[in-house]
Amino acid sequence: MELEVRHLRVICAIGESGSLTKAAKALRLSQPGLTAQLRRIETMLGGRLFERTSGGAVPTAFGELVLTRARAVLPAIDDLTQGLRAPGRPHTIRVGSVNAPLLPGLIAALRELHPGSRVTTITRGASTRLVELVDSGHLDLAVVGDCPSFELAARPGVVLHPVATQPVFAIMPEGHRLAAQHEVTLRQLAEEDWVVPPPDDDRVREYWSTVFHAAGLTIRVLHEVEGPVLIDLLLAGEGVSLCQATFRQQPGLAVRPIAGDPLWYRHLLAWRREGPVGGEIAGPAARAYADVVGRNPVYPAWLSSSVASEVRW
Known part of the structure:
Protein backbone atom coordinates (compact mmCIF):
# COMPACT_ATOMS: atom_id res chain seq x y z
CA MET A 1 0.00 0.00 0.00
CA LEU A 84 -3.43 24.50 -14.03
CA ARG A 85 -6.63 23.85 -15.95
CA ALA A 86 -6.86 22.57 -19.47
CA PRO A 87 -8.16 25.15 -21.99
CA GLY A 88 -11.91 25.57 -21.67
CA ARG A 89 -12.14 24.01 -18.21
CA PRO A 90 -14.13 26.27 -15.84
CA HIS A 91 -12.46 28.05 -12.95
CA THR A 92 -13.49 26.79 -9.50
CA ILE A 93 -14.44 29.11 -6.64
CA ARG A 94 -14.23 27.23 -3.36
CA VAL A 95 -16.64 28.38 -0.64
CA GLY A 96 -16.92 27.27 2.98
CA SER A 97 -19.72 28.01 5.40
CA VAL A 98 -20.95 27.47 8.91
CA ASN A 99 -24.70 27.05 9.39
CA ALA A 100 -25.59 30.33 7.68
CA PRO A 101 -28.85 31.24 5.90
CA LEU A 102 -27.26 33.45 3.24
CA LEU A 103 -25.21 30.70 1.55
CA PRO A 104 -27.67 29.84 -1.29
CA GLY A 105 -28.05 33.50 -2.25
CA LEU A 106 -24.30 33.96 -2.07
CA ILE A 107 -23.67 31.04 -4.44
CA ALA A 108 -26.13 32.52 -6.93
CA ALA A 109 -24.36 35.89 -6.72
CA LEU A 110 -20.95 34.30 -7.26
CA ARG A 111 -22.18 32.57 -10.42
CA GLU A 112 -23.50 35.89 -11.70
CA LEU A 113 -20.28 37.75 -10.85
CA HIS A 114 -18.05 34.98 -12.22
CA PRO A 115 -19.92 33.51 -15.21
CA GLY A 116 -18.55 30.19 -16.34
CA SER A 117 -17.03 29.38 -12.95
CA ARG A 118 -17.85 26.33 -10.88
CA VAL A 119 -18.80 27.08 -7.28
CA THR A 120 -18.09 24.31 -4.79
CA THR A 121 -18.98 24.36 -1.10
CA ILE A 122 -18.04 22.66 2.15
CA THR A 123 -19.48 23.16 5.62
CA ARG A 124 -17.72 23.14 8.96
CA GLY A 125 -18.99 23.60 12.49
CA ALA A 126 -16.35 26.12 13.56
CA SER A 127 -15.70 29.50 11.97
CA THR A 128 -12.08 29.50 13.14
CA ARG A 129 -11.25 26.49 11.00
CA LEU A 130 -12.91 28.02 7.94
CA VAL A 131 -10.83 31.20 8.32
CA GLU A 132 -7.72 29.01 8.53
CA LEU A 133 -8.74 27.27 5.30
CA VAL A 134 -9.17 30.64 3.58
CA ASP A 135 -5.80 31.81 4.88
CA SER A 136 -4.06 28.63 3.67
CA GLY A 137 -5.62 28.87 0.21
CA HIS A 138 -7.88 25.83 0.57
CA LEU A 139 -10.92 28.14 0.24
CA ASP A 140 -11.50 31.36 -1.69
CA LEU A 141 -14.42 32.56 0.44
CA ALA A 142 -16.12 31.56 3.67
CA VAL A 143 -19.32 32.50 5.49
CA VAL A 144 -18.43 32.64 9.17
CA GLY A 145 -19.75 34.09 12.40
CA ASP A 146 -18.75 35.27 15.85
CA CYS A 147 -20.14 36.70 19.09
CA PRO A 148 -19.36 39.75 21.27
CA SER A 149 -16.07 39.38 23.18
CA PHE A 150 -15.37 36.21 21.17
CA GLU A 151 -14.58 37.84 17.82
CA LEU A 152 -12.61 35.96 15.18
CA ALA A 153 -8.91 36.70 15.27
CA ALA A 154 -7.59 38.85 12.42
CA ARG A 155 -5.15 37.31 9.94
CA PRO A 156 -2.92 39.44 7.66
CA GLY A 157 -3.87 37.52 4.53
CA VAL A 158 -7.63 37.43 5.18
CA VAL A 159 -10.32 40.11 4.97
CA LEU A 160 -13.14 39.73 7.53
CA HIS A 161 -16.17 41.68 6.33
CA PRO A 162 -19.28 41.99 8.57
CA VAL A 163 -22.55 41.28 6.76
CA ALA A 164 -25.23 41.45 9.46
CA THR A 165 -25.62 41.31 13.22
CA GLN A 166 -28.72 39.71 14.68
CA PRO A 167 -30.12 38.77 18.09
CA VAL A 168 -30.11 35.19 19.28
CA PHE A 169 -33.58 33.82 20.02
CA ALA A 170 -34.87 30.94 22.13
CA ILE A 171 -36.38 27.88 20.46
CA MET A 172 -38.68 25.30 22.03
CA PRO A 173 -41.57 22.92 21.22
CA GLU A 174 -44.67 24.86 20.22
CA GLY A 175 -46.56 23.24 23.10
CA HIS A 176 -44.00 24.38 25.70
CA ARG A 177 -45.31 26.64 28.45
CA LEU A 178 -42.87 29.42 27.46
CA ALA A 179 -44.15 29.37 23.87
CA ALA A 180 -47.33 31.08 25.06
CA GLN A 181 -45.30 34.22 25.88
CA HIS A 182 -44.34 37.01 23.47
CA GLU A 183 -40.77 36.82 24.79
CA VAL A 184 -38.88 34.81 27.41
CA THR A 185 -36.27 35.73 29.99
CA LEU A 186 -32.84 34.27 30.69
CA ARG A 187 -34.06 33.20 34.13
CA GLN A 188 -36.99 31.29 32.65
CA LEU A 189 -34.67 29.54 30.20
CA ALA A 190 -32.25 28.66 33.00
CA GLU A 191 -35.07 26.79 34.75
CA GLU A 192 -35.45 24.43 31.76
CA ASP A 193 -33.48 21.45 30.47
CA TRP A 194 -31.41 22.27 27.40
CA VAL A 195 -30.53 20.62 24.09
CA VAL A 196 -27.29 22.16 22.82
CA PRO A 197 -24.57 21.57 20.21
CA PRO A 198 -21.19 20.34 21.48
CA PRO A 199 -18.54 22.98 22.27
CA ASP A 200 -16.42 23.90 19.26
CA ASP A 201 -13.57 26.21 18.32
CA ASP A 202 -15.95 29.06 17.53
CA ARG A 203 -16.67 29.34 21.31
CA VAL A 204 -20.38 30.02 20.83
CA ARG A 205 -21.25 27.69 23.72
CA GLU A 206 -18.72 29.54 25.89
CA TYR A 207 -20.34 32.84 24.94
CA TRP A 208 -23.79 31.55 25.89
CA SER A 209 -22.51 30.34 29.26
CA THR A 210 -20.72 33.64 29.89
CA VAL A 211 -23.90 35.65 29.33
CA PHE A 212 -25.91 33.40 31.65
CA HIS A 213 -23.14 33.44 34.26
CA ALA A 214 -23.10 37.27 34.22
CA ALA A 215 -26.80 37.12 35.12
CA GLY A 216 -26.09 34.68 37.96
CA LEU A 217 -27.55 31.76 36.00
CA THR A 218 -26.35 28.51 34.41
CA ILE A 219 -27.46 26.46 31.42
CA ARG A 220 -28.75 23.04 32.49
CA VAL A 221 -27.58 20.81 29.64
CA LEU A 222 -29.49 17.55 29.25
CA HIS A 223 -28.57 16.63 25.68
CA GLU A 224 -25.42 17.61 23.76
CA VAL A 225 -26.08 16.85 20.09
CA GLU A 226 -26.04 18.67 16.77
CA GLY A 227 -27.78 19.02 13.43
CA PRO A 228 -31.05 17.18 12.76
CA VAL A 229 -30.77 15.24 16.03
CA LEU A 230 -30.93 18.51 17.98
CA ILE A 231 -34.12 19.51 16.14
CA ASP A 232 -35.63 16.05 16.66
CA LEU A 233 -35.03 16.24 20.43
CA LEU A 234 -36.59 19.69 20.58
CA LEU A 235 -39.62 18.39 18.70
CA ALA A 236 -39.79 15.49 21.16
CA GLY A 237 -40.06 17.96 24.04
CA GLU A 238 -36.65 17.19 25.50
CA GLY A 239 -35.76 20.80 26.30
CA VAL A 240 -35.11 24.29 24.94
CA SER A 241 -32.22 25.78 23.00
CA LEU A 242 -31.04 28.91 21.20
CA CYS A 243 -31.13 29.68 17.49
CA GLN A 244 -30.31 32.35 14.94
CA ALA A 245 -33.02 34.95 14.43
CA THR A 246 -33.20 33.77 10.81
CA PHE A 247 -33.98 30.17 11.81
CA ARG A 248 -36.38 28.68 9.26
CA GLN A 249 -39.84 28.18 10.79
CA GLN A 250 -40.64 24.49 11.26
CA PRO A 251 -43.94 22.91 12.28
CA GLY A 252 -43.90 21.92 15.92
CA LEU A 253 -41.31 24.50 17.01
CA ALA A 254 -41.70 28.00 18.45
CA VAL A 255 -39.08 30.76 18.23
CA ARG A 256 -39.22 33.55 20.82
CA PRO A 257 -37.11 36.69 21.46
CA ILE A 258 -35.24 36.95 24.75
CA ALA A 259 -36.11 39.93 26.94
CA GLY A 260 -33.45 42.63 26.79
CA ASP A 261 -31.71 41.01 23.80
CA PRO A 262 -28.73 39.77 25.84
CA LEU A 263 -27.30 37.50 23.10
CA TRP A 264 -26.04 38.44 19.64
CA TYR A 265 -24.48 36.75 16.62
CA ARG A 266 -22.63 38.34 13.70
CA HIS A 267 -22.40 36.99 10.13
CA LEU A 268 -19.16 37.75 8.29
CA LEU A 269 -17.46 36.93 5.01
CA ALA A 270 -13.82 35.88 4.92
CA TRP A 271 -11.82 36.09 1.70
CA ARG A 272 -8.14 36.05 0.77
CA ARG A 273 -6.65 39.47 0.06
CA GLU A 274 -4.95 38.06 -3.04
CA GLY A 275 -7.74 35.67 -3.98
CA PRO A 276 -10.23 35.62 -6.87
CA VAL A 277 -13.14 36.83 -4.70
CA GLY A 278 -13.11 40.24 -3.04
CA GLY A 279 -15.22 43.20 -1.99
CA GLU A 280 -17.57 42.85 -4.96
CA ILE A 281 -19.35 40.09 -3.05
CA ALA A 282 -20.17 42.28 -0.02
CA GLY A 283 -23.30 43.88 -1.52
CA PRO A 284 -24.78 40.62 -2.83
CA ALA A 285 -24.12 39.00 0.57
CA ALA A 286 -26.08 41.75 2.33
CA ARG A 287 -28.95 41.27 -0.12
CA ALA A 288 -28.82 37.48 0.37
CA TYR A 289 -29.18 38.05 4.11
CA ALA A 290 -32.09 40.47 3.63
CA ASP A 291 -33.88 37.82 1.57
CA VAL A 292 -33.93 35.37 4.51
CA VAL A 293 -34.96 37.77 7.28
CA GLY A 294 -38.57 36.60 6.97
CA ARG A 295 -37.89 32.86 7.28
CA ASN A 296 -39.87 32.94 10.52
CA PRO A 297 -42.42 35.63 11.45
CA VAL A 298 -40.80 36.44 14.80
CA TYR A 299 -37.71 38.18 13.45
CA PRO A 300 -39.53 40.70 11.19
CA ALA A 301 -41.85 41.48 14.09
CA TRP A 302 -38.84 42.03 16.35
CA LEU A 303 -37.22 44.32 13.76
CA SER A 304 -40.35 46.44 13.43
CA SER A 305 -40.98 46.61 17.18
CA SER A 306 -40.34 49.92 18.91
CA VAL A 307 -38.69 48.01 21.77
CA ALA A 308 -36.07 46.33 19.55
CA SER A 309 -32.80 47.35 21.16
CA GLU A 310 -29.66 48.52 19.44
CA VAL A 311 -26.88 46.03 18.87
CA ARG A 312 -24.52 45.92 21.84
CA TRP A 313 -21.21 44.86 20.33
Whole structure:
Protein backbone atom coordinates (compact mmCIF):
# COMPACT_ATOMS: atom_id res chain seq x y z
CA MET A 1 0.00 0.00 0.00
CA GLU A 2 1.35 3.42 -1.01
CA LEU A 3 0.44 6.79 0.47
CA GLU A 4 -2.12 8.59 -1.72
CA VAL A 5 -3.68 12.06 -1.75
CA ARG A 6 -6.93 10.63 -0.38
CA HIS A 7 -5.01 9.37 2.66
CA LEU A 8 -3.74 12.89 3.32
CA ARG A 9 -7.30 14.18 3.10
CA VAL A 10 -8.42 11.58 5.65
CA ILE A 11 -5.67 12.64 8.06
CA CYS A 12 -6.48 16.34 7.62
CA ALA A 13 -10.24 15.77 7.98
CA ILE A 14 -9.71 14.06 11.33
CA GLY A 15 -7.25 16.73 12.44
CA GLU A 16 -9.61 19.56 11.41
CA SER A 17 -12.71 18.13 13.06
CA GLY A 18 -11.05 16.55 16.09
CA SER A 19 -13.47 13.66 15.76
CA LEU A 20 -13.64 10.47 13.71
CA THR A 21 -17.43 10.77 13.65
CA LYS A 22 -17.36 14.30 12.21
CA ALA A 23 -14.57 13.43 9.79
CA ALA A 24 -16.49 10.40 8.53
CA LYS A 25 -19.55 12.58 7.96
CA ALA A 26 -17.50 15.21 6.09
CA LEU A 27 -15.87 12.54 3.91
CA ARG A 28 -19.18 10.68 3.43
CA LEU A 29 -17.75 7.50 4.89
CA SER A 30 -18.99 5.20 7.61
CA GLN A 31 -17.15 5.60 10.91
CA PRO A 32 -15.98 1.94 10.91
CA GLY A 33 -14.73 2.43 7.36
CA LEU A 34 -12.82 5.58 8.30
CA THR A 35 -11.37 3.89 11.39
CA ALA A 36 -10.14 0.99 9.27
CA GLN A 37 -8.57 3.43 6.78
CA LEU A 38 -6.82 5.29 9.58
CA ARG A 39 -5.38 2.05 10.96
CA ARG A 40 -4.02 1.14 7.52
CA ILE A 41 -2.49 4.59 7.10
CA GLU A 42 -0.88 4.38 10.56
CA THR A 43 0.51 0.95 9.74
CA MET A 44 1.93 2.26 6.48
CA LEU A 45 3.52 5.31 8.12
CA GLY A 46 4.78 3.30 11.07
CA GLY A 47 3.24 5.20 13.96
CA ARG A 48 0.03 6.21 15.71
CA LEU A 49 -1.41 9.50 14.40
CA PHE A 50 -4.30 10.11 16.81
CA GLU A 51 -5.23 9.19 20.36
CA ARG A 52 -8.91 8.53 21.01
CA THR A 53 -10.03 10.45 24.12
CA SER A 54 -13.35 11.47 25.65
CA GLY A 55 -12.89 14.83 23.92
CA GLY A 56 -12.34 13.32 20.48
CA ALA A 57 -9.33 12.44 18.34
CA VAL A 58 -6.15 14.21 19.51
CA PRO A 59 -3.02 14.16 17.30
CA THR A 60 0.05 12.47 18.73
CA ALA A 61 3.42 14.19 18.35
CA PHE A 62 3.99 12.08 15.24
CA GLY A 63 0.48 12.93 14.07
CA GLU A 64 1.17 16.67 14.42
CA LEU A 65 4.24 16.25 12.21
CA VAL A 66 2.27 14.36 9.56
CA LEU A 67 -0.57 16.90 9.70
CA THR A 68 1.87 19.77 9.19
CA ARG A 69 3.34 18.08 6.12
CA ALA A 70 -0.10 17.12 4.74
CA ARG A 71 -1.46 20.65 5.16
CA ALA A 72 1.54 21.97 3.27
CA VAL A 73 1.19 19.46 0.43
CA LEU A 74 -2.57 19.53 -0.22
CA PRO A 75 -2.82 23.22 -1.29
CA ALA A 76 -0.11 22.59 -3.88
CA ILE A 77 -2.04 19.58 -5.18
CA ASP A 78 -5.23 21.62 -5.29
CA ASP A 79 -3.43 24.36 -7.20
CA LEU A 80 -2.16 21.75 -9.65
CA THR A 81 -5.61 20.27 -10.28
CA GLN A 82 -7.59 23.52 -10.14
CA GLY A 83 -5.10 26.22 -11.07
CA LEU A 84 -3.43 24.50 -14.03
CA ARG A 85 -6.63 23.85 -15.95
CA ALA A 86 -6.86 22.57 -19.47
CA PRO A 87 -8.16 25.15 -21.99
CA GLY A 88 -11.91 25.57 -21.67
CA ARG A 89 -12.14 24.01 -18.21
CA PRO A 90 -14.13 26.27 -15.84
CA HIS A 91 -12.46 28.05 -12.95
CA THR A 92 -13.49 26.79 -9.50
CA ILE A 93 -14.44 29.11 -6.64
CA ARG A 94 -14.23 27.23 -3.36
CA VAL A 95 -16.64 28.38 -0.64
CA GLY A 96 -16.92 27.27 2.98
CA SER A 97 -19.72 28.01 5.40
CA VAL A 98 -20.95 27.47 8.91
CA ASN A 99 -24.70 27.05 9.39
CA ALA A 100 -25.59 30.33 7.68
CA PRO A 101 -28.85 31.24 5.90
CA LEU A 102 -27.26 33.45 3.24
CA LEU A 103 -25.21 30.70 1.55
CA PRO A 104 -27.67 29.84 -1.29
CA GLY A 105 -28.05 33.50 -2.25
CA LEU A 106 -24.30 33.96 -2.07
CA ILE A 107 -23.67 31.04 -4.44
CA ALA A 108 -26.13 32.52 -6.93
CA ALA A 109 -24.36 35.89 -6.72
CA LEU A 110 -20.95 34.30 -7.26
CA ARG A 111 -22.18 32.57 -10.42
CA GLU A 112 -23.50 35.89 -11.70
CA LEU A 113 -20.28 37.75 -10.85
CA HIS A 114 -18.05 34.98 -12.22
CA PRO A 115 -19.92 33.51 -15.21
CA GLY A 116 -18.55 30.19 -16.34
CA SER A 117 -17.03 29.38 -12.95
CA ARG A 118 -17.85 26.33 -10.88
CA VAL A 119 -18.80 27.08 -7.28
CA THR A 120 -18.09 24.31 -4.79
CA THR A 121 -18.98 24.36 -1.10
CA ILE A 122 -18.04 22.66 2.15
CA THR A 123 -19.48 23.16 5.62
CA ARG A 124 -17.72 23.14 8.96
CA GLY A 125 -18.99 23.60 12.49
CA ALA A 126 -16.35 26.12 13.56
CA SER A 127 -15.70 29.50 11.97
CA THR A 128 -12.08 29.50 13.14
CA ARG A 129 -11.25 26.49 11.00
CA LEU A 130 -12.91 28.02 7.94
CA VAL A 131 -10.83 31.20 8.32
CA GLU A 132 -7.72 29.01 8.53
CA LEU A 133 -8.74 27.27 5.30
CA VAL A 134 -9.17 30.64 3.58
CA ASP A 135 -5.80 31.81 4.88
CA SER A 136 -4.06 28.63 3.67
CA GLY A 137 -5.62 28.87 0.21
CA HIS A 138 -7.88 25.83 0.57
CA LEU A 139 -10.92 28.14 0.24
CA ASP A 140 -11.50 31.36 -1.69
CA LEU A 141 -14.42 32.56 0.44
CA ALA A 142 -16.12 31.56 3.67
CA VAL A 143 -19.32 32.50 5.49
CA VAL A 144 -18.43 32.64 9.17
CA GLY A 145 -19.75 34.09 12.40
CA ASP A 146 -18.75 35.27 15.85
CA CYS A 147 -20.14 36.70 19.09
CA PRO A 148 -19.36 39.75 21.27
CA SER A 149 -16.07 39.38 23.18
CA PHE A 150 -15.37 36.21 21.17
CA GLU A 151 -14.58 37.84 17.82
CA LEU A 152 -12.61 35.96 15.18
CA ALA A 153 -8.91 36.70 15.27
CA ALA A 154 -7.59 38.85 12.42
CA ARG A 155 -5.15 37.31 9.94
CA PRO A 156 -2.92 39.44 7.66
CA GLY A 157 -3.87 37.52 4.53
CA VAL A 158 -7.63 37.43 5.18
CA VAL A 159 -10.32 40.11 4.97
CA LEU A 160 -13.14 39.73 7.53
CA HIS A 161 -16.17 41.68 6.33
CA PRO A 162 -19.28 41.99 8.57
CA VAL A 163 -22.55 41.28 6.76
CA ALA A 164 -25.23 41.45 9.46
CA THR A 165 -25.62 41.31 13.22
CA GLN A 166 -28.72 39.71 14.68
CA PRO A 167 -30.12 38.77 18.09
CA VAL A 168 -30.11 35.19 19.28
CA PHE A 169 -33.58 33.82 20.02
CA ALA A 170 -34.87 30.94 22.13
CA ILE A 171 -36.38 27.88 20.46
CA MET A 172 -38.68 25.30 22.03
CA PRO A 173 -41.57 22.92 21.22
CA GLU A 174 -44.67 24.86 20.22
CA GLY A 175 -46.56 23.24 23.10
CA HIS A 176 -44.00 24.38 25.70
CA ARG A 177 -45.31 26.64 28.45
CA LEU A 178 -42.87 29.42 27.46
CA ALA A 179 -44.15 29.37 23.87
CA ALA A 180 -47.33 31.08 25.06
CA GLN A 181 -45.30 34.22 25.88
CA HIS A 182 -44.34 37.01 23.47
CA GLU A 183 -40.77 36.82 24.79
CA VAL A 184 -38.88 34.81 27.41
CA THR A 185 -36.27 35.73 29.99
CA LEU A 186 -32.84 34.27 30.69
CA ARG A 187 -34.06 33.20 34.13
CA GLN A 188 -36.99 31.29 32.65
CA LEU A 189 -34.67 29.54 30.20
CA ALA A 190 -32.25 28.66 33.00
CA GLU A 191 -35.07 26.79 34.75
CA GLU A 192 -35.45 24.43 31.76
CA ASP A 193 -33.48 21.45 30.47
CA TRP A 194 -31.41 22.27 27.40
CA VAL A 195 -30.53 20.62 24.09
CA VAL A 196 -27.29 22.16 22.82
CA PRO A 197 -24.57 21.57 20.21
CA PRO A 198 -21.19 20.34 21.48
CA PRO A 199 -18.54 22.98 22.27
CA ASP A 200 -16.42 23.90 19.26
CA ASP A 201 -13.57 26.21 18.32
CA ASP A 202 -15.95 29.06 17.53
CA ARG A 203 -16.67 29.34 21.31
CA VAL A 204 -20.38 30.02 20.83
CA ARG A 205 -21.25 27.69 23.72
CA GLU A 206 -18.72 29.54 25.89
CA TYR A 207 -20.34 32.84 24.94
CA TRP A 208 -23.79 31.55 25.89
CA SER A 209 -22.51 30.34 29.26
CA THR A 210 -20.72 33.64 29.89
CA VAL A 211 -23.90 35.65 29.33
CA PHE A 212 -25.91 33.40 31.65
CA HIS A 213 -23.14 33.44 34.26
CA ALA A 214 -23.10 37.27 34.22
CA ALA A 215 -26.80 37.12 35.12
CA GLY A 216 -26.09 34.68 37.96
CA LEU A 217 -27.55 31.76 36.00
CA THR A 218 -26.35 28.51 34.41
CA ILE A 219 -27.46 26.46 31.42
CA ARG A 220 -28.75 23.04 32.49
CA VAL A 221 -27.58 20.81 29.64
CA LEU A 222 -29.49 17.55 29.25
CA HIS A 223 -28.57 16.63 25.68
CA GLU A 224 -25.42 17.61 23.76
CA VAL A 225 -26.08 16.85 20.09
CA GLU A 226 -26.04 18.67 16.77
CA GLY A 227 -27.78 19.02 13.43
CA PRO A 228 -31.05 17.18 12.76
CA VAL A 229 -30.77 15.24 16.03
CA LEU A 230 -30.93 18.51 17.98
CA ILE A 231 -34.12 19.51 16.14
CA ASP A 232 -35.63 16.05 16.66
CA LEU A 233 -35.03 16.24 20.43
CA LEU A 234 -36.59 19.69 20.58
CA LEU A 235 -39.62 18.39 18.70
CA ALA A 236 -39.79 15.49 21.16
CA GLY A 237 -40.06 17.96 24.04
CA GLU A 238 -36.65 17.19 25.50
CA GLY A 239 -35.76 20.80 26.30
CA VAL A 240 -35.11 24.29 24.94
CA SER A 241 -32.22 25.78 23.00
CA LEU A 242 -31.04 28.91 21.20
CA CYS A 243 -31.13 29.68 17.49
CA GLN A 244 -30.31 32.35 14.94
CA ALA A 245 -33.02 34.95 14.43
CA THR A 246 -33.20 33.77 10.81
CA PHE A 247 -33.98 30.17 11.81
CA ARG A 248 -36.38 28.68 9.26
CA GLN A 249 -39.84 28.18 10.79
CA GLN A 250 -40.64 24.49 11.26
CA PRO A 251 -43.94 22.91 12.28
CA GLY A 252 -43.90 21.92 15.92
CA LEU A 253 -41.31 24.50 17.01
CA ALA A 254 -41.70 28.00 18.45
CA VAL A 255 -39.08 30.76 18.23
CA ARG A 256 -39.22 33.55 20.82
CA PRO A 257 -37.11 36.69 21.46
CA ILE A 258 -35.24 36.95 24.75
CA ALA A 259 -36.11 39.93 26.94
CA GLY A 260 -33.45 42.63 26.79
CA ASP A 261 -31.71 41.01 23.80
CA PRO A 262 -28.73 39.77 25.84
CA LEU A 263 -27.30 37.50 23.10
CA TRP A 264 -26.04 38.44 19.64
CA TYR A 265 -24.48 36.75 16.62
CA ARG A 266 -22.63 38.34 13.70
CA HIS A 267 -22.40 36.99 10.13
CA LEU A 268 -19.16 37.75 8.29
CA LEU A 269 -17.46 36.93 5.01
CA ALA A 270 -13.82 35.88 4.92
CA TRP A 271 -11.82 36.09 1.70
CA ARG A 272 -8.14 36.05 0.77
CA ARG A 273 -6.65 39.47 0.06
CA GLU A 274 -4.95 38.06 -3.04
CA GLY A 275 -7.74 35.67 -3.98
CA PRO A 276 -10.23 35.62 -6.87
CA VAL A 277 -13.14 36.83 -4.70
CA GLY A 278 -13.11 40.24 -3.04
CA GLY A 279 -15.22 43.20 -1.99
CA GLU A 280 -17.57 42.85 -4.96
CA ILE A 281 -19.35 40.09 -3.05
CA ALA A 282 -20.17 42.28 -0.02
CA GLY A 283 -23.30 43.88 -1.52
CA PRO A 284 -24.78 40.62 -2.83
CA ALA A 285 -24.12 39.00 0.57
CA ALA A 286 -26.08 41.75 2.33
CA ARG A 287 -28.95 41.27 -0.12
CA ALA A 288 -28.82 37.48 0.37
CA TYR A 289 -29.18 38.05 4.11
CA ALA A 290 -32.09 40.47 3.63
CA ASP A 291 -33.88 37.82 1.57
CA VAL A 292 -33.93 35.37 4.51
CA VAL A 293 -34.96 37.77 7.28
CA GLY A 294 -38.57 36.60 6.97
CA ARG A 295 -37.89 32.86 7.28
CA ASN A 296 -39.87 32.94 10.52
CA PRO A 297 -42.42 35.63 11.45
CA VAL A 298 -40.80 36.44 14.80
CA TYR A 299 -37.71 38.18 13.45
CA PRO A 300 -39.53 40.70 11.19
CA ALA A 301 -41.85 41.48 14.09
CA TRP A 302 -38.84 42.03 16.35
CA LEU A 303 -37.22 44.32 13.76
CA SER A 304 -40.35 46.44 13.43
CA SER A 305 -40.98 46.61 17.18
CA SER A 306 -40.34 49.92 18.91
CA VAL A 307 -38.69 48.01 21.77
CA ALA A 308 -36.07 46.33 19.55
CA SER A 309 -32.80 47.35 21.16
CA GLU A 310 -29.66 48.52 19.44
CA VAL A 311 -26.88 46.03 18.87
CA ARG A 312 -24.52 45.92 21.84
CA TRP A 313 -21.21 44.86 20.33
